[in-house]
Amino acid sequence: MSGTAAAAGGKAARRWGLPLAGIALLILYPLVLPLLFNANQARYWTLSIGSQSLILGIVALSLIFMSGYGGMVSLAQAALAGFAAYMVALMNLLPSTTATGGTIGLGLPSIPSAVIALVLATLAGALVGAIASRSSGIYFLMLTLAIAVGFFYVVLQNYQFLGGHIGFAGIVGPTGQPRQNPIAFYYLCLVVAGLAYVGLRYLVRTQLGLTFQGIRDNPRRMRALGYRVSLHRVAIFAIGGFVAGLSGVLGVWYRGNISPGVVDLSRTIDVLIIAVVGGLGYPIGAFVGAVAFLILDIFASSVTLFGFSFDERFNTLIGLAFVVIVIVAPHGLTGLVDRGWRAARRRFSSVGAPVAAAAADVPVENPMDAIAAPPIDPIDQRDPDSMGISR
Amino acid sequence: MTFTTTKKLVILSAAAAILAAACSSGNATTAPAGSAAAGTAAPAESAAAASCSGHTISLGGLATLEGPFAVPGQDSFRGIEQALNTFATRADKKGWWLGDCEITLTKEGSDATPAVALEKAKKLIEQDNVDILIGPLSGDEGLAIKDYAKTVPDKTFVNGSSAAQDTTFRDPAPNFFRFSTDGAQWQAGLGSYAYKTKNYHNVVTVAEDYSFPYTQVGGFMYEFCAAGGHVIQKNWVPLGTKDYSSVVSNIPTSGVDAIYVALGGSDAINFFTQYAQAGGKAKFIGGSITVDQTVLGTTGAFQDQLVGTITASPTSDTANEPAWNEYVKAYHEQFPDGLPYPGLFALSYYNETVGVLKGLAAVNGDLSNGQQAFMQALAKVAFDGPTGHIALDQNRQAIGPNYVSEIQKGADGKLAAVVISKADNVNQTLGLPADSPYLAQPVSRDFPSCP
Known part of the structure; x- marks a missing residue:
């Protein structure tokens, strides 16, 4: 009896040990920084690395949700985030007349502005879904890319209502200027990111989430079962639009301004890079990818290898690093860690409790399966019994 | 199994090394030995x-x-x-x-x-x-x-x-x-020279759509409008525009003495090429980064048309x-x-x-x-x-200081910018008084205006 309890406790520790350590790290992160750095650097690591990782991670999370559970790699997520950011600006700024005669700004407080922006981003996501979700494969990529680039040119050239090339400045979030209160803004980002992550992880276990995965794996069979496949795909886009919108709202509060540069092609590709580097099959990979992406992006220019400084050639180093990551870790950095963690667990289990090890011995994922079959959530696959899902 | 584990460890430590190298900031450059x-x-x-x-x-x-x-x-x-x-x-x-x-x-x-x-x-x-x-x-x-x-x-x-x-x-x-x-000071002398010496009275502008070209067009117009000139149309294009056909067809075919072009690098080459192909005959006035070596060195039908183009810049290769x-x-x-x-x-x-x-x-x-x-x-x-x-x-x-130059064909057949005049101590208002109506608003797509 006590032996079983201990085994269960050990299993729980193994299952929850890493996530709890991660949560503790994220909460303590801004509090530890002042002990390691001077005030300026602590603020930089809190905002430019910490908060920005969470903001980029949320938009990548929306892409990972759509690709992992909906089978749709949408390139419109950065544009949807930017759309929410523009909406926050239009709601939040004081009423004024633009140079070309348009009246903009409703002067709402920051929270109602954000709520309206999120509703509109959800609707915009659904609209993109209605346009794109009937296509698939390369045509789907082209359609979502066209929508993203189209949105960029609309905001770039519309001076009447969207500020044109300059965009809007002077947008302040509920925690004030992030630079004046970096820790509060970091926790705001952390809470939003945590809710988005937990919410999506919960959603995919509900009946709706299972339907999404059914459609991902075999849309024809789901249609035969009576599900309205297109409608569900639009719903996935709407949810993706909402999550991307969260990132856009935090992003505009972080920068204090919004301009077309935030939704240009590079930013669209950045989201894809973050998701791939983090691991398209892992929701947490969005945040892992965002941290890796930012660290590389920020520090590549400070690297000197064999006496060669990359300060003017930092893009070469960034590109090389991403190529290496994709080659050595085809399931992203999270996939790499996950596999190492599972291997270590198996070894530990086989020493301690051979019977349990046999029970927990999940077949090792064959990389060829991953290529041939639609993407599946490796976390679900790892522990199928605990999810109540029988594959 | 052992092999794969070792391989993973190698990869992980390599990744850690890359990250560690990436994190070691403050590798400031110092002067190379030579x-x-x-x-x-x-x-x-x-x-x-x-x-x-x-x-x-x-x-x-x-x-x-x-x-x-x-x-x-x-x-x-x-x-x-x-x-x-x-x-x-x-x-x-x-x-x-x-x-x-x-x-x-x-x-x-x-x-x-x-x-x-x-x-x-x-x-x-x-x-x-x-x-x-x-x-x-x-x-x-x-x-x-x-x-x-x-x-x-x-x-x-x-x-x-x-x-x-x-x-x-x-x-x-x-x-x-x-x-x-600033970009307006970089145009000092150009507006008066265009109006008084070149006798350009009606000008159309083509410029990229952001703050630097606004400032350039503004600096040109401060002098040009004050001298009595008219800017009858302004065309703004996004940075990196490749197709100018709509802009070219938008430019009036008569009543235009010159086109003021504030485009950089490949944008300028694309515009000049397409304007020449469309049969356009107007003279050009160039912004400070419009007719530089990358444009002058490009061979194309527009080459001969560039002769006589006037431009202004804070630097001149041939000073x-x-x-x-x-x-x-x-x-x-x-x-x-x-x-x-x-x-x-x-x-x-x-x-x-x-x-x-x-x-x-x-x-x-x-x-x-x-x-x-x-x-x-x-x-x-x-x-x-x-x-x-x-x-x-x-x-x-x-x-x-600032220079006004004109593109001329040298003895070797190559185009070069030849200095016409130099102004010293150009201030930010180009000599306009602080209460001048030209300074009443920030330069923008629509300001200043003298249609």
């Missing part, structure tokens, strides 16, 4: 003579290394390094020095968008802890950095080559200094003044792989860095007390640069 000797023309007032000791002075350089301005961005860093090589070297030690204080330079590259420039500036100021930031390159970036500068009052920001008017003209930051002239020739010679000695002539980006960053070194020398490298003494000294710095005298006004904005 360049110390290259600063041959170090004048007597070298910064290395100042009596500074005990600390390092860290400069941050910010220019554009991606996108449409990548090549000018590389030239910008040559400008910073040339100034340091010329004024901050010591015979007995490698590196750059102010007295016994070593000067380090940390470089960062942006992609000409304000958001990225801002992040890179934050990295230099907050993470790398530089004392003085020199940059950025492009107009909108400059406006963003100025706003950021206000939140970091104890650091000094010196412009690179960004030339939007309102970086210093309206709502300036007390710790932002600009030793280069043939002693200070300029010495500067060009040093540039070629120090950067054998550089451009045929140092462009206005290299010159701007060079002048900014010279200003910084003179300010530092005036306070013997004292950056204590929130850099207050240094900033006060910097505001008073004036010097003779390669093109002429540079001083700062009350907004810490440069007053400096």
